[in-house]
Amino acid sequence: MSSASGQPQFTQTADLAGDCSLGADGQTLRWVFVAMITASTIINVIDSNTLFVLAPSLQSKFRMSNTGYSYVVDAYLISFTAMYTGGGWFVDRVGEKIGMGGCVLWWSVAGMLHSVARGALSLGIFRFLLGIGAPGNYPGALRVCTTWFSKEERGLPVAIFSSSSSLGSLIAVPMVTWLALRYGWQSAFLVTGFLGLVWTAIWTLVYRMPHRPVDSQGTARGSESGDAMIQQKPESPLQLLKNPNVRAIVASRLVSDPVWLFYLSWTPLYLAQAWGYSLRDIGLYAWIPFIFGGAGGIFAGVASDWLIRRGLKPARARKLLLYSAGAIAPLGMLIAFAGSAGFALALIALMAFVSYIWYINTATLIPDVFPARVVGSVLGLMGTAGTLLGIIFTWFVGFQLDRFHSWKLLFVIAGSGHLLGSIILFRFLNEKPTEAHSA
Numbered sequence: 338m339s340s341a342s343g344q345p346q347f348t349q350t351a352d353l354a355g356d357c358s359l360g361a362d363g364q365t366l367r368w369v370f371v372a373m374i375t376a377s378t379i380i381n382v383i384d385s386n387t388l389f390v391l392a393p394s395l396q397s398k399f400r401m402s403n404t405g406y407s408y409v410v411d412a413y414l415i416s417f418t419a420m421y422t423g424g425g426w427f428v429d430r431v432g433e434k435i436g437m438g439g440c441v442l443w444w445s446v447a448g449m450l451h452s453v454a455r456g457a458l459s460l461g462i463f464r465f466l467l468g469i470g471a472p473g474n475y476p477g478a479l480r481v482c483t484t485w486f487s488k489e490e491r492g493l494p495v496a497i498f499s500s501s502s503s504l505g506s507l508i509a510v511p512m513v514t515w516l517a518l519r520y521g522w523q524s525a526f527l528v529t530g531f532l533g534l535v536w537t538a539i540w541t542l543v544y545r546m547p548h549r550p551v552d553s554q555g556t557a558r559g560s561e562s563g564d565a566m567i568q569q570k571p572e573s574p575l576q577l578l579k580n581p582n583v584r585a586i587v588a589s590r591l592v593s594d595p596v597w598l599f600y601l602s603w604t605p606l607y608l609a610q611a612w613g614y615s616l617r618d619i620g621l622y623a624w625i626p627f628i629f630g631g632a633g634g635i636f637a638g639v640a641s642d643w644l645i646r647r648g649l650k651p652a653r654a655r656k657l658l659l660y661s662a663g664a665i666a667p668l669g670m671l672i673a674f675a676g677s678a679g680f681a682l683a684l685i686a687l688m689a690f691v692s693y694i695w696y697i698n699t700a701t702l703i704p705d706v707f708p709a710r711v712v713g714s715v716l717g718l719m720g721t722a723g724t725l726l727g728i729i730f731t732w733f734v735g736f737q738l739d740r741f742h743s744w745k746l747l748f749v750i751a752g753s754g755h756l757l758g759s760i761i762l763f764r765f766l767n768e769k770p771t772e773a774h775s776a
Contacts, residue, residue: 367547391525417469428473499697582706652766
């Protein structure tokens with residue numbers, strides 16, 4: 338639908354998910370699906386993070402400079418950026434069962450191909466292929482939560498699957514380190530990729546849409562769900578960007594997503610270069626920030642649901658937590674002046690906590706403001722925006738390190754992202770969804 342100004346206006350309708358029509362079996366089944374999208378997110382992150390854990394070793398083996406390493410990371414981010422929007426549209430078009438299954442299968446095979454890399458070029462090609470499939474997990478998982486849970490219940494399941502990315506990072510560090518030290522670096526890519534193949538087989542067998550009763554007019558009670566969502570033609574990204582709320586939430590992630598991409602991609606190298614950590618040291622200590630990331634994600638979901646039960650509107654509850662996270666984030670600038678690796682890791686852990694609060698609540702905010710048929714597409718646009726600037730920042734990190742051999746400016750820049758994102762949301766996001774009307 339379009340307004341007279343040409344901007345798409347979205348009607349927020351009532352949610353189907355979570356009503357009594359699900360029955361006892363449905364109430365149980367939806368948590369099975371939460372467990373599955375949590376598992377897919379963990380596998381997704383393990384596959385993506387394997388390179389980061391092995392970065393100091395592979396940098397030496399393939400004789401890569403910091404700038405060369407940034408190119409390999411960017412190869413992934415470039416395809417990830419394009420396919421976050423494309424993946425969101427694809428999942429909205431075919432549904433989460435086929436969409437997620439296809440994406441997990443693709444990235445798992447691409448992850449296993451890393452084991453045959455013979456240099457920076459082939460490693461970059463396989464990273465590019467990985468980035469094509471990886472982003473589809475997130476709009477697909479959000480659609481599962483939108484389909485099976487009402488907005489009053491949605492904060493926790495979204496927090497669970499989103500926060501599990503920190504668990505994936507937590508698992509990846511010791512797992513990949515152990516595999517590489519015991520069986521060689523190739524085994525880390527093969528084992529982590531194989532996990533996705535197993536998940537795909539199970540998902541294809543068990544996932545289904547909820548059964549809904551129909552009203553007297555023969556339409557599904559509540560909002561768009563099931564086949565009805567798939568059959569409606571999704572709005573194009575350009576159409577979505579005409580909506581001011583879409584632009585606001587996309588812009589907020591444009592400036593904040595590069596922060597966590599920086600910590601995720603560069604922390605092992607930072608510990609190796611600035612503090613002399615070996616691969617074994619990285620395996621022993623680099624997992625610590627991800628515990629705090631997971632805690633931040635769970636806190637974000639539980640706290641937003643609690644605020645809603647206390648009477649706050651869903652969008653306002655999410656925004657309150659986002660503003661709080663944005664106010665804390667500048668403390669990350671102190672990493673630039675850390676006097677020990679322990680203090681630096683503690684501050685990185687704080688940034689992980691803040692980043693996951695941000696991820697969970699911006700994602701959960703989408704179905705609060707937009708109808709179910711476009712949640713995957715809006716999330717895709719949001720992810721694309723964040724990784725687009727992340728590509729530029731990743732290159733800048735490599736350039737800065739090779740040219741000036743200093744991490745200080747990088748941590749100062751990273752400490753400002755969430756605060757700027759909060760300001761954008763405060764100024765431009767309208768909590769109230771606008772009613773649809775024809776031009």
